[in-house]
Amino acid sequence: MWLFIVSDTLTFSVLLLAYSYSRLANPNWPRPFEIYPAIAKSTSMTLILLASSLTMVLGVAAAHRNDRAKAVRWLLLTALGGVAFTVLHLTEWFNLFREGYTPWSTPQGVPLFGATFFGITGLHMTHVSIGVIYLVIVSIGYGRGKFTSDDVEVSGLYWHFVDLVWMFVFPMIYLMSVSLAG
Secondary structure (H helix, E strand, C coil), X not given: CHHHHHHHHHHHHHHHHHHHHHHHHCCCCCCCECHHHHHHHHHHHHHHHHHHHHHHHHHXXXXXXXXXXXXXXXXXXXXHHHHHHHHHHHHHHHHHHXXXXXXXXXXXXXXXXXXXXXXXXXXXXXXXHHHHHHHHHHHHHHHCCCCCHHHHHHHHHHHHHHHHHHHHHHHHHHHHHECCCC
């Protein structure tokens, strides 16, 4: 798992550096996010991931106490947070599509914004979705006695990594792209 986390850290680092460079190098870089609803929604998404990190900690702690029932409940609650995050993210994407933002174009004529925004957030959303599936599998396996507390802990490493990545994506892509115009 650590090798995967290191390689994915490098992947997201390069993508965020490329995004930052592209944003700074292009004076016409779009600033599509209004304070409401996009920033409010992405802040809600952030709070959901932070809460899911807490439920993951509680799930791992319950697994270490060998309290299978509580561990499974906390893990499934964590997965539910991932589902909520993904649903909010998809609704955001659909709203952006309606406004003319796609991976290939933007109303400002800067297709690189769409490519980097949808690429980075899509990759992260894919990781969250994989994490949800992983958590459900670990929950079922741990609940049935097929997995150990170590397996639960490894799933926690992955989940916390995905949450940590978002703590870099959120300010770099959302907060630094707020439109201050009326």
